[in-house]
Every structure is written in structure tokens, then in C-alpha cells.
Amino acid sequence: MPTFDIVSKVDAQTFDNAMNNAKKEILNRYDFSNSKSTIDHDKKTNVITIVTEDDMRLKAIEGAIISRMIKQNLDAKSLDFGKEQYASGNMIRKEVTVKEGIDKETAKKIVAKIKASGLKVQASMMDDQVRVQSKSIDELQAVISLCRNEDFGQPLQFINMRN
Numbered sequence: 001m002p003t004f005d006i007v008s009k010v011d012a013q014t015f016d017n018a019m020n021n022a023k024k025e026i027l028n029r030y031d032f033s034n035s036k037s038t039i040d041h042d043k044k045t046n047v048i049t050i051v052t053e054d055d056m057r058l059k060a061i062e063g064a065i066i067s068r069m070i071k072q073n074l075d076a077k078s079l080d081f082g083k084e085q086y087a088s089g090n091m092i093r094k095e096v097t098v099k100e101g102i103d104k105e106t107a108k109k110i111v112a113k114i115k116a117s118g119l120k121v122q123a124s125m126m127d128d129q130v131r132v133q134s135k136s137i138d139e140l141q142a143v144i145s146l147c148r149n150e151d152f153g154q155p156l157q158f159i160n161m162r163n
Contacts, residue, residue, distance in 0.1 A: 002137050004161040006110060006130040006147060008102050008154050010078050015098065016041070018068040019048070025064050036091070037061065048079075048096040051087060058084065058092055065096070075155035099154050101128025106152050117146055137163070 019041045026032050026039065037052035039061060048065070052058050066076045080097040087093040102110070107125040114123040114132065119142055121134040134140050144158050 001133050001135060002140055002161070002163050003131060003133045004140055004144070005126075005159050006102070006132065007128070007157050007159055008078070008106075009100060009157060010074060010098055010155075012043070014072050014074060015069070016043070018072040018074060019065070021071075022061075022064045022068040025068070026061055029060075031060070032057065039065075046098040046100060048098070050094045050096065051091055053090060054092065055084075058094060062094075062096075077153065077155050102130060102154070102156075103128070106154065109152055110147065110156075113146065113150060114143055117143070119143060119146075 019039070023039050026037060035053060035057060037057055038050070040049045040051075041047075042049070050058060050061050052061060062081065066079070069076050069079070078099045080099055082095045082097065085093045085095075104125070107130050110130050111123045111125060114121060119134070119139050120136070121132050121139050121143055123130055123132045123143075132140060132143050134143075140161070147156055147158075
């Protein structure tokens, strides 16, 4: 029976390249010449920590990260910007989480949307992905186009298409 999986992943190497390019861009900008701004990416927890002096620089750093991700063909929806926290002195800290995997709520939305479409497929949640089965490959391709047209709040990839 033909199947495929719906997942949400970010290529680690490409993302690392985008982060390194964003750091270089920030270091070379004139408005950051006397700044104590830092961008740290923890690869184990997939969290970016931004520390800077004011809101203007924080927005500029966020813009640089997003633009570098787009240039590397990564979807910026995979970033979850947290709230600003005031660190020691006049510094602002912000943690940005990189979303990996589909959480339960988003998986429920995807399965509900597939079932509401009336296509003859079976969708089931498995850990951090959604598996879709059908007797017809055309039905599976209809599900892919349906999911591409919807916005579930994070980028989706369709992998492991099997006959």
C-alpha cells in the first residue's frame, strides 16, 4: 500500500551556514561597530541566544538571521522567537528556538484537514511525523497539494514516498 510521511525538519548544515553568514554580516556592519552584541547557536538544543544593547539592534539581528535563512532556501517559519528578557546592565537577551518535528497540536490539525478533505486516505500520527496511506498514488499527491496550500505554522516536507 503506497505511503508517505509528513515531517518538519531543518537541514543542520545549511542552517549552520546561514547562522555563520548572519554572524559575519553583523560583525561587519557599521551600526554594530562598538556593539557588544553576540549570537550563539547551541547545536544540541537548537536554540539561538541573541544578546544586544537595544531593540533596534535586536531587530537588525533578527532580520539578518531571517534573510540569511531565506538565501539558503530555509523556511523562516521554523524559527520560534521568544520574548525579550533584560539581562545584566542595559543588555537584552532573546532566545530563538528552531522548531524540529511536528508537535501534537499541529499533527492533529493536519490529520483533521486531511480527513475533512474527503480523500480516501488514512492519516495517522507517529511520534513527530504524520504517515499517510492510500491505495492510490494520485490520492497521496492530492494530500501533498492540500497540505502545501494550507499554513500550519511551520514548514512541512514530504518524504519516504513508497509503493
